[in-house]
Amino acid sequence: MTGLTFQLITTLAGLNALRDEWNSLAEAYQNPLLRHEWFFSSAVAFCPPDELSILVTRSGNRICGVAPLVRTRRLNLDHFATLGAGYLSEPTNFLYTSPEVMAQLLLKILEKGNPLILEKMSVDPMVNPVIQRACREKDFLCIEQIVSSPWIPLDSSWDAFECKMSAERQSSIRRARKRLQGQGEYEVEVVQHNSSGLCSRLEEAFRVEAAGWKGRLGTAILADPKLKAFFLTYAHAAEQAGILRLFFLRVNGRSIAMVFAVEFGRRLWILKIGYDENWRKYSPGILLLHETIRWAFERKLEAYEFLGSYEPWIATWTSRLHSLITYRLIPRSTRGILWLGIEGNRSLFRKASRLSAKAHAQ
Numbered sequence: 001m002t003g004l005t006f007q008l009i010t011t012l013a014g015l016n017a018l019r020d021e022w023n024s025l026a027e028a029y030q031n032p033l034l035r036h037e038w039f040f041s042s043a044v045a046f047c048p049p050d051e052l053s054i055l056v057t058r059s060g061n062r063i064c065g066v067a068p069l070v071r072t073r074r075l076n077l078d079h080f081a082t083l084g085a086g087y088l089s090e091p092t093n094f095l096y097t098s099p100e101v102m103a104q105l106l107l108k109i110l111e112k113g114n115p116l117i118l119e120k121m122s123v124d125p126m127v128n129p130v131i132q133r134a135c136r137e138k139d140f141l142c143i144e145q146i147v148s149s150p151w152i153p154l155d156s157s158w159d160a161f162e163c164k165m166s167a168e169r170q171s172s173i174r175r176a177r178k179r180l181q182g183q184g185e186y187e188v189e190v191v192q193h194n195s196s197g198l199c200s201r202l203e204e205a206f207r208v209e210a211a212g213w214k215g216r217l218g219t220a221i222l223a224d225p226k227l228k229a230f231f232l233t234y235a236h237a238a239e240q241a242g243i244l245r246l247f248f249l250r251v252n253g254r255s256i257a258m259v260f261a262v263e264f265g266r267r268l269w270i271l272k273i274g275y276d277e278n279w280r281k282y283s284p285g286i287l288l289l290h291e292t293i294r295w296a297f298e299r300k301l302e303a304y305e306f307l308g309s310y311e312p313w314i315a316t317w318t319s320r321l322h323s324l325i326t327y328r329l330i331p332r333s334t335r336g337i338l339w340l341g342i343e344g345n346r347s348l349f350r351k352a353s354r355l356s357a358k359a360h361a362q
Contacts, residue, residue: 034095141329180279246261
């Protein structure tokens with residue numbers, strides 16, 4: 001593809017200046033995790049100034065592709081990875097108007113000769129051959145790993161959906177709700193955009209999450225200053241965009257469970273779930289999740305996105321999964337071998353060795 005120009009963005013100011021163009025390009029994806037708000041918040045929270053590496057390509061004056069990357073150095077060896085993916089573990093992607101634009105972005109990045117990690121990308125039958133072709137041209141290995149992200153299609157009524165749940169699960173939810181209502185006034189609150197006191201609501205949500213197992217294990221938002229910076233920045237940006245949704249389950253006015261979500265593209269995207277373990281016997285997390293699914297049905301949305309990775313407890317609500325693919329592109333060079341050693345992943349090293357031997361045999 002000829003006529004493309006490239007620009008490397010390495011500062012927050014430069015990234016911020018792309019907001020309108022970026023979101024215009026992202027409209028085709030209908031995915032809030034590919035919008036400017038998500039990546040800008042990731043850059044603010046997770047990326048030192050010297051690591052930001054956003055590659056933008058244009059056709060004339062029109063932006064037609066973005067590779068949102070960071071450059072990370074370990075023992076004087078650089079590698080590139082998708083911005084924010086290492087901290088958030090959510091589905092992500094490049095943005096591009098055609099597979100050929102994606103190819104040109106990849107070739108430009110691989111020219112540096114550094115490993116490239118593309119985490120949890122949507123499986124696109126048009127893009128996989130592009131990645132494989134770029135690797136052959138630049139003499140890179142391509143190691144793939146498939147993971148899954150659960151979701152619920154909201155293509156029926158709420159009553160029909162609930163009836164499909166097992167009788168045992170329906171009964172357990174009714175019992176848990178009845179027990180909890182016996183403790184006092186039971187309320188589900190939905191905080192939407194233009195709500196007052198957003199900062200206090202966010203702190204409330206973070207406190208509830210930290211009162212559960214995530215707090216004990218040190219994985220809660222409040223336990224990680226970078227993660228807190230991300231969710232604060234992103235929440236304010238999402239609120240300004242009108243897509244933020246916070247759900248609270250309260251008993252006598254006290255929050256005992258929370259869900260942090262955004263509503264975008266006629267889907268509800270679940271980013272954080274938490275509950276106060278002092279109320280564990282009442283299953284507050286399960287009850288609130290159940291209520292958020294009901295809310296999405298009543299709002300006539302098209303889908304409910306759990307995000308993250310599939311876990312057995314989600315089978316209560318759905319067996320539907322999005323297939324996602326992580327690509328590790330590794331140069332066939334001393335630098336690539338050293339990087340594998342630094343990563344310390346024996347299975348990755350063995351797989352790379354098999355792929356390399358197979359390629360040389362062909």
